[in-house]
Amino acid sequence: MISPKIGMGLVVAVLFALLFVMLSYSSGYGQVIDGEVRFIRKPLVTHIVKDYRLDGGEWSFGYFVPVAVAGLFWLRRKELLNTAVEPALVGGGAFLVFGFLFYWAGYRGEQKYFGYAAGQILVLGTILWFLGWRWFGKLFWLWMLLGMMWPWRFLIERVSAPLQLIMIKLTSWFLNVVGAGAVASGSSLSTSALDPVTGDPIALDVHAACSGMRSLFALVMIGLVFSFLRVKEEWKRWVLMACVPLVAVAGNFVRILMLFGGSAVWGTDFAVGEGHEMSTFHLVAGLMVFVVALVLLSLMVAVMEGGWQKVFKRSKVVRREVSREVG
Structure with missing residues (x-):
């Protein structure tokens, strides 16, 4: 029955x-x-x-x-x-x-x-x-x-365009600060650094996939899982989810810097790929988006849940015990 x-x-x-x-x-x-x-x-x-x-x-x-x-x-x-x-x-x-x-x-x-x-x-x-x-x-x-x-594919273009501009401006500013001489033009980035293989100036195209859009929606899913499992209070969950776009941008910022660094050391073909073929280095740099994002989300959860305070108190206790044994 x-x-x-x-x-x-x-x-x-x-x-x-x-x-x-x-x-x-x-x-x-x-x-x-x-x-x-x-x-x-x-x-x-x-x-x-x-x-x-x-x-x-x-x-x-x-x-x-x-x-x-x-x-x-x-x-x-x-x-x-x-x-x-x-x-x-x-x-x-x-x-x-x-x-x-x-x-x-x-x-x-x-x-x-x-x-x-x-x-x-x-x-x-x-x-x-x-x-x-x-x-x-x-x-x-x-x-x-x-x-x-x-x-929700109709969101792709609406989200990718502003993120592309953010990534271009952020990367251009940082490269100029470190003396790489970067100039932003649309979704492209030209630098004064030379490709060690071809001798041409290194240029990067920040496509939608590199702007943070590709990782954003997947990171929203990861953020939702984090918020459900790791965070107890509702307002903390909302804060965590609100920071997911920033986390996606941070991860892709690291990715673009890796592509620039790889191009400067081993050449653009090695770091980015030839033609429309993505290189292995490019693939690894793409995976770093999620590594950086997971680290940042974990740190945010630790801060909101008082994890750092617990670690700090535990380290003080350990130091006291060690000093007593030495004394």
Whole structure:
């Protein structure tokens, strides 16, 4: 005999599967079949998988979001399952109706982003309808993390342009301070330093991927995981998330400096790559974005949670014990 809770969960799962996996939703820009452009509606899950592959796989981390949400829920299951269940039928019903209307509007207008937004709203409504506001308060950051599953590709250009300007100005200023003689022009950076192989001035193009945009959205996901696991108070979580863009910029600043340093020592082809091919050094420099970001996020968490004070007090205790033994 299936319990009512399991039965309701199965009904909700089937409903979401129908809306996002089975029902054809939008056709996008169409596809060429036998030399003709045809507009064939496809399920939202098909659009999601396709969007994960576009823009150099910018949003491919979305595959891991559901796994991360499930894993974090499991780690905090004892605390979460002790939360009182107080279904908010009015609030939950309102969000469910709004979510279905949003879904319908996207279907009629063939706008997949409306479908993505509807999915996030429907998850919110489901939590409130069955579990209540207390549960949503506990699950808020997991709900936010789930929002990173939807590929919001329209944000890419809006975010990359200002970050490109920030990276160009920051790097140009720093290189001029250290005497490298840098001049910024659009998204390019020219320096007075010479390539040791070709003898030409070293020039770097700060594309969207190097501006902090590529790492920003992935770092938002990492920041959400950090905030859920490592930070206890809500205001600290908001501070941590607000600093994620700055962390992304800092990581990419280190990346560009590594590319400049590698170009100055071993040549641009070695450090950056030849033509459109990325070199191994360039790949390693890209990974440093996440290393720097993780270090900075960890330090921020340590500061907000009083970790440094604990370390400082512990070191004082150790020094006292050592001095007593020596004395």
